[in-house]
Amino acid sequence: MDLETALSRPVQLDGYEGLLRGGLLRRRAELRKCWRHFVSTECMASLGVLAKEVELFLSAQDAFRDWRFAVTFGWMNCDASFEDNLRQIALAHNVEHRPSETGPEWLSVANFNKRSKNERIEVLCDRYRCPLNIGLPSESDVAEELLRQLMVPDRAKIEAGKEFDVNMVLLKLNLVGVRAMITRDLRFLDALNYFYELLRRSLARMRANPRFLASWLCIYAQLLCTPEWQKCV
């Protein structure tokens, strides 16, 4: 069969969307039952006033917020801090943002990777103070690099039982999750699936940052209820 013939023939999905939705909702039900195993009582206590909301969100039925519209006007500015905005997104609340006429300078992936660990965290938190910006087309290179880092070196370290940078891995998981919410790219969703399945190996260390851990699980819970996933192109 030649290339043209194969591509011109409509591909039967054989109920793929239904199977995908079924699989995601099964995982959501599993997460609803067992999230307390991941976010320990001590973690919950350290979340302070946020604890109740996280508990309600992870135990509740299938809530999610559709952020696709938010990125239609380009770069967004926020007054609140990165952590506050991330929490709002994770709990499917609104994020106060206003469109900006100009975005920041293009971030070179090569230069980003040359920076120290702390600098990289700072750069990401600063650039994505409004985390929805990670979903913009202009941020594709950075988002792809974060996905690559998660799925290649970070995954390999966790699977080998080696030390890894908890804060950085959780930050990347949160940003990759927000990107998945906006672009509906299945690869970004699957990175969260993969790390959820790896949690038993990394849990003890992941609990070192209960806020990022909780926001990641809440974002993941939303993604599992999100419909209309797109084919990656």
Next chain:
Amino acid sequence: MRVAVIAGSISGGFRIVREIDGLPGVDVFVVACNVGKRSPLPRWSREFLLALKSLDWGALAVTAYRYARKGRLIILHHILDDATSIERLRSLQCDVGLHAANVIYREPMISAFGLGILNAHIGILPGYRGRCVVEWSVLQGDPTGITVFFIDPGIDTGKRIVLREFIPSRGWKRVEALKNMLFGCDARLYRKALEALMEPGVQFGSNDTAKGCRYYVMSKMFKQIVNEILTGRANLA
């Protein structure tokens, strides 16, 4: 055309040789790499076990002996990127390398071959680069198959595609079995690629990375969905 099969084991190399040996105009060499930098005892124990596992170990021994006698079986003692390994390969003056080892090639190794090193990638390029591309193709309802292309140091980013063959996934219920079938097609497709390369005025397809994505290892959950899709299709057939 001088061709070297770059193999992770002697038996793995001769599995490819069986298909391309005797191809008119092709001189074949087998380069057995020391993947994982094994010391002699584990390395040769592994080679011996792999040879025993191959269904036709008698024929393998005879062919290997024939190649060794003619100086066409090269055993590398160092890793592939080592200067001595690169120099040894360069001395063969091969036009094409055939990838059959679980290694990543760096530029000095690739440039040791006149045309480059071919890879039989079990996905359709430029759409599907990276890992688990069979699973991702099934999940997204795209055709499965194999692309033979000249590698570069990136992950499936080599620009020159020699051929693409679509191999349907229909009828396969488990993705691992489907992948094993596709992996097993490499020797036949290398033969087709070499035949295409020897034709006058050969034209390469373009591996335009902007038209595809890099994929990564797939989660257990998605793999289960892929198997459900395959099973559903097979039952319908």
